[in-house]
Amino acid sequence: MTAMTKVKGLATAASFAATLLVGGVTYASADEVKLTMVGPDWPPMRIMKKFFDEQYKPASGNKVTLDIDFIPWPDFYTRVNASLTSGEQKYNFAVSDSQWLGAFIEGGYFRKINDLIDADPELKATMDSMHPAIVNAYSTYPNSTPNYYGFPQFPDVLVTYARKDVICDEGEQAAFKAKYNEKLPCTGEELDNMDWNTFAHVGEFFQRKKGDKLAGQVLDDDFYGIAYQAGKGYDFSTSSVHSFVWQHGGGIWDETKAPTGHAEGVVNSAKSIEGMDHFMSMLKWMPPVVKTGTMDIFVSDQLFREGKVAMNVDWIGLGEASLDPKTSKVADKLVFGMAPGLRGADGKINRTSQIGGQPFVLTTWTTDAQIKEAVGFVKWWLSPEIQHQFAAAGGQSAITSVYTDPKYVTYRPWNRAWANSLDWQKDMWHVPQFFEMLTQQQDQYDLAITGKQDAKTTMNNVAKFQEDLLKNAGLIQ
Amino acid sequence: MTAASHSLPAPLFTAVVAHNWKLAIAVAVVVSAISIAVLPAALSFWVVGVTATLVAAAFTVNAYRRHYFGALLVAPAIAVLFVMNIFPLLWSLGLSFFAYQANQQTIRFIGLGNYARILTNDLAANATWSALINTAMFVVFTVSAQMIVGFLLAILFSKQFPLRKYLLILVLTPMMLSVVASGVFFTYYYDPTFGILSYVINSIAGDQFILMSTKVGAVTGIVFADAWMWSPFVMLLVLAGLVSVPKYLYEAAAIDRVSRWRQFWMITFPYIRGLLMLALLFRTIEAFKLADLVILLTKGGNDTLTISYHLIRIANEQNKTSEGAAISYLMLFMVIVLTNLYLYLANRRTLGA
Incomplete structure (x- = not known):
């Protein structure tokens, strides 16, 4: 190996590294947008994925895919915690127990969404259409202050x-x-x-x-x-x-x-x-x-x-x-x-x-292009039509117009207790x-x-x- | 090989040849330092990687030309060992001198602060000490149970009897099961409503029996489960020793009318002592790290929290990374002291015998 071959080798390696980096950037700005999410492996998450694959048509006309990593419940916190704290920046959305919010917000992993809500009247209307106990528990940090982070995935009482x-x-x-x-x-x-x-x-x-x-x-x-x-x-x-x-x-x-x-x-x-x-x-x-x-x-x-x-x-x-x-x-x-x-x-x-229950939260490294699609996805997920379907498949909804609909109590036998219970819900720290x-x-x-x-x-x-x-x-x- | 290796003179430091590893290191250090200082992290990561590869290549060429084939053959293993074991070990040692949490962006040097905290702080130290005492208790109980049961099983299986082969496979099965599977199995076994243990005792004594509701019961439950799983391991090692004893020694002893007891101490025991020591060593180290069964059976309730489970809670759940590192080093220190003590005792007895 001479000095020349050494330099050549270096150049090849450098260009390889550059390709990898540039490749990452061009990928995100293309019309194909991939959203990655981590959630527990149970029916409410599987239903979300199924509905997305079958029904979601992004308003932007882009091709949007949702990739969900399903993690068994007993490992869920450990795996989410490890992924976020290790800095691998793998997920755009994380399902989070409400009490985890502070730990992951202070760590700089969860993205505040006040700017998104202010910039998008539809999203604001969606947030306003939710029961306040759910918004406080799933979205605010510090608890019950107007600093918003999450959207309900599966609300529970x-x-x-x-x-x-x-x-x-x-x-x-x-x-x-x-x-x-x-x-x-x-x-x-x-x-x-x-x-x-x-x-x-x-x-x-x-x-x-x-x-x-x-x-x-x-x-x-x-x-x-x-x-x-x-x-x-x-x-x-x-x-x-x-x-x-x-x-x-x-x-x-x-x-x-x-x-x-x-x-x-x-x-x-x-x-x-x-x-x-x-x-x-x-x-x-x-x-x-x-x-x-x-x-x-x-x-x-x-x-x-x-x-x-x-x-x-x-x-x-x-x-x-x-x-x-x-x-x-x-x-x-x-x-x-x-x-x-x-x-x-x-x-x-x-x-x-x-x-009980869990919100899903945007992460801070999600790019602007992804955020645009993510907001579209969230609005679709929390739209009354999809929330009705979700409830009919065994989920619960925090959207007032959905759970006050007379149809709602017919989906599952416990739904009759849902609306009245919501007023009484509080969260831990x-x-x-x-x-x-x-x-x-x-x-x-x-x-x-x-x-x-x-x-x-x-x-x-x-x-x-x-x-x-x-x-x-x-x-x- | 050694003769050949002297034949190649070391190159001049400034000579640009492939086996000049000294120059490669110098270039790598300078280039890496500059790239870390100038380039963004995403790029400098790759530059450092490339320079490290360069140094490794120079070493390889150097070793090849000097016919250091032995070194070349073990090099990959050592590289993997360094990357996967030694480097993280040293890194966590360093980390234990800082105040650092994995989910926070700040880091601060505090010297021996973490060690002082886990050993003397009135809130943190109690948990450490009680976990250590519990661990010691589990080490004593589980290891003795496994050694005794394993030894007796080995004696049994060293004899020939019908169906021996099949029974041996059956006895070895627990060792091959995953700990989680065994743990879940024992959870049901001990369960007061669904479990067979309570069912049997209730129908004999007529009274409600709940094994896991007291410390004695909980410890017994964990020790039994652990012994069930790992006694076969001890048995396997001891059995290997037993079958290696030459038959003629026993025949000679029988002619001399040596008692069975004396036969055991004079003939059998010297053959299996080394393996017994090995089994003891392995099982002690493993018992010291006991956490899985405790998590599955009691979640640390009834005062059964072990130091390993405590460590998991501190480092993984609460993200107190550097405090966790300090506890790990405390454990490592204890295991090293313990194993050396064993080896010392074993060697002394060998010399004495």
């Missing part, structure tokens, strides 16, 4: 799943009435009107041993009245506990009050502890797996589908499997209502609840420290759930940790 064959049985109805002097809820409307007291009674009433009778039949296994999430993984007790805390008038650390708001005195206020105690008081009526600290949304759903519990409070997102006779022993026996709430002195039920707060809180709640410490100690520990963490982060003065 907690509802009550119940078994008609058990709760509507005449014998059980009469026995329940005799024991508690109140009617055992049977229809959807009666479930809507159910408070935690009645729910606890259902728990106590339906706890049966193997060999006991249930709705006239002898049980071949233990049976339980109620279930709701109270597990150690991810946010599987937080979602329940927050609801109880809010309903009792307590609170979680409020990021809209930063930096003057505190965690100490709020998270461990008397009312918050009362909420935590209330949450713990019903665990004894649940299937025994709750004592191991692994009663998460999937376990309680499975227990319900296997016919081991009378009522389960869970996300709508898991509902499809309970309707399918192949995966559910109770598929033909279902009735749905709103999640229970706390009845006040005035007789009205407070149902403030932790919101969106700050970048959310995962530390969530992990520590989940650990503490687990200690309470498995009977190792009381509610007061638990809430004090959570408050102390959050106060310290947020002080160090400059979010509390």
